[in-house]
Amino acid sequence: MKLQADVCIVGGGPAGTLLGFLLAKNGVSTILIERSTGVNRKFRGEHINSETEAILKAHQLFEKIEELGILKMKKVEFFAGKHIVQTIIPLTDEDHVGIHVPQANLLSAINQESDQYKNYRLLFNTTVTELMQDEQGVYTGVKAIKDGHEIMISSSVVVGADGRFSTVRKLAKIPTVEMTHGYDVLWAKIPAPAGWEPTTRMVHVNGHQLALFTQTGGFIQIGWNIEEGSFPSLRKQSLQPFLEPLIESFPELKELVLQHLSTWKNFVPLKVQSSRSETWVKDGLIIIGDAAHTMTPTGAIGINCGMKDAHVLAPILTEALMDKNITAQRLKTFEVSRKTEIKVQQEMQIQQETSFSEKFAQFALN
Secondary structure (H helix, E strand, O other): OEEEEEEEEEOHHHHHHHHHHHHHHHOOOOEOOOOOOOOOOOOOOOOEEEEHHHHHHHHOOOHHHHHHOOOOOEEEEEEEEEEEEEOEEEEOOOOOOOEEHHHHHHHHHHHHHHHHOEEEEEEEOOEEEEEEEEOOOOEEEEEEEEOOOOEEEEEEEEEEOOOOOOOHHOOOOEEEEEEEOOOOEEEEEEOOOOOOEEEEEEEEOEEEEEEEEOOOEEEEEEEEEEEEOOHHHHOOOOHHHHHHHHHHHOOOHHHHHHOOOOOOHHHHHOOOOOEEEOOEEEEEEEEHHHHHHOOOOHHHHHHHHHHHHHHHHHHHHHHHHHHOOOOHHHHHHHHHHHHHHHHHHHHHHHHHHHHHHHHHHHHHHH
């Protein structure tokens, strides 16, 4: 099967899905391909900040997402053991300090809005196998496998929005610098007890961070910072000592923790690293979101950075296509507009990570 569009976006996560909607809305024919069979994948980065909220509202998307279900955080609390040492509450003109948005809800709402445009097409269960180029080396589309059959999509521009292990980035041979941070994260989820307030709770445990995020649907997502590469040896040990600091800090969770976290199989390990690609553009090709710059879990800003990439790129790419100029030099405008901010945010993440223990030491002295 052969298809054609102005833009082929690889990756139907938040960044790729938002970009597809914005391009279609601008009159750009767009094909979005996603290797999974639908939007109900397991995600961990599901908190959006006020900037992303403003972007979604600017494009009349926020209310559509809200209808499917979101949860506004009332505050952020920092704990030393059982004791709250700092509380962050909403500013006077806001009613939350962050929003939990299940990505299934976010993606479904945006996809529904995109479907109204005849120049938009979404293909699930589709995996890229090859990037196509012309004799001058300009990227002209992709080859992919959909439902077991090869398809060819010709396009003026290919956008890689396919995550930290981006196939597009690898096939385009774009060098990437990866940085480790000395820790990994173990994720788990338990039901929230009755009366559990929608709050983000950060706990200082033995020099490491323990984070609890309230989620829609009555759940708590829990993340343990552990020493980098330590999970294989950790899982050989008894689980009980690992859970004790959580239970000591939040005794009201004891029964739920012991019931739902009874084995190491209840945990999902995440290798923590950040990265910056050498370039985000080539002639006829762009990478965005985690494909261009991986963030750490600190501050839960990864999804926000990717969606801002899409917001910034859409008008730049629309204008470039109208001018029939999709050279790397022209597309570089997008990279320049975002790269400095991403670097600053990554540096801020490192600063927050290194100062976390120092913050609690200061509270202890006071």
